[in-house]
Amino acid sequence: MADPLTLHDPDDPRLHDYTDLTDVQLRRRREPAEGLFIAEGEKVIRRAVQAGYAMRSMLLSAKWVDVMRDVIDATPAPVYVVDPALAEQVTGYHVHRGALASMRREPLPAVSDLLRATPAPGRGEGTVRRVAVFEDIVDHANVGAAFRNAAALGIDAVLLSPRCADPLYRRSVKVSMGAVLQVPWTRLESWPADLGTLRAEGFTVAALCLSDRAVTLDELAARKLGKLALLFGTEGTGLTPGALEAADEHVRIPMDAGVDSLNVAATSAVVFYVTRPGPA
Incomplete structure (x- = not known):
């Protein structure tokens, strides 16, 4: 478990997983190549964790920290807190659900x-x-x-x-x-x-x-x-x-x-x- 860390710079390299989420062609190429996918919203993040996917990081607005506290406490992945305007600047859209997580892809079975x-x-x-x-x-x-x-x-x-x-x-x-x-x-x-x-x-x-x-x-x-x-x-x-x-x-x-x-x-x-x- 790591304490949530507040970030202020949209160019912070720790936010790389969340950049340009609205660029479909870019993300279609990038995510499989980098071995990640993005879970959006509390329910989906929880389902990803319950399904056994490892978390790379989590991006939250401040009001979601308490809601996701049990998930934060259970993961060794870093948790970044940003204000909604910064989240929109990084991702390219208004993150109205207030919670994103970068999850690690698993190899596909035969x-x-x-x-x-x-x-x-x-x-x-x-x-x-x-x-x-x-x-x-x-x-x-x-x-x-x-x-x-x-x-x-x-x-x-x-x-x-x-x-x-x-x-x-x-x-x-x-x-x-x-x-x-x-x-x-x-x-x-x-x-x-x-x-x-x-x-x-x-x-x-x-x-x-x-x-x-x-x-x-x-x-x-x-x-x-x-x-x-x-x-x-x-x-x-x-x-x-x-x-x-x-x-x-x-x-x-x-x-x-x-x-x-x-x-x-x-x-x-x-x-x-x-x-x-x-x-x-």
């Missing part, structure tokens, strides 16, 4: 290790049975919302194609309310070839799409498959031909009023709920 892991307590019946797979979802808010759905609706693990947005980018973490820190995830390096790993582990890969061979979501759910991987693409172009070819099943959500698709956040919520597993 896909096979993730699929064989024992789900966390309350997240499964001893084996991974439901996996969400996202292809080329580049919007950070959509990624965050999808992770929040996954946490709430029985998904044991999430797999991302190489082009998907970073789940640990600040906006993704914020929209997910910290769910990206709770649901195990990793990236598939060879796309879509790595979908074969799911099949090798006994999963049926079901692609959400509008193809002629698609069965309804209700039909898929009625099969009560033991291990199911649910594959989602972008709202505009959907899944790529390679991903569709690699899937075992094509699945559609029946819709009314001439609507043929929903965005990935809405689609994933519906699909996760309908296909949630019963007792093992």
Whole structure:
């Protein structure tokens, strides 16, 4: 535990982790390269700590010091106190939640290790049975919302194609309310070839799409498959031909009023709920 230290200079090198948070392109490159991500707000910071991520530092406005006292007392990381104007000058936006933490990224697990892991307590019946797979979802808010759905609706693990947005980018973490820190995830390096790993582990890969061979979501759910991987693409172009070819099943959500698709956040919520597993 270190006593909170008040800083006054926006160019202080100790504030480097928090600079230019609104520059999406810069932060997308910088954060993975430097092995960090930013947790914003009390709830998300606490979830990051509870999930086992190590803290590099914390940046607080004065009124948040007492609120975060237990976290401060439990961490060896430095805690910097700044006034709101300085925080805005450093980060590039008004930090209305008053609390930021720079957290250390952990190495991503291998896909096979993730699929064989024992789900966390309350997240499964001893084996991974439901996996969400996202292809080329580049919007950070959509990624965050999808992770929040996954946490709430029985998904044991999430797999991302190489082009998907970073789940640990600040906006993704914020929209997910910290769910990206709770649901195990990793990236598939060879796309879509790595979908074969799911099949090798006994999963049926079901692609959400509008193809002629698609069965309804209700039909898929009625099969009560033991291990199911649910594959989602972008709202505009959907899944790529390679991903569709690699899937075992094509699945559609029946819709009314001439609507043929929903965005990935809405689609994933519906699909996760309908296909949630019963007792093992």
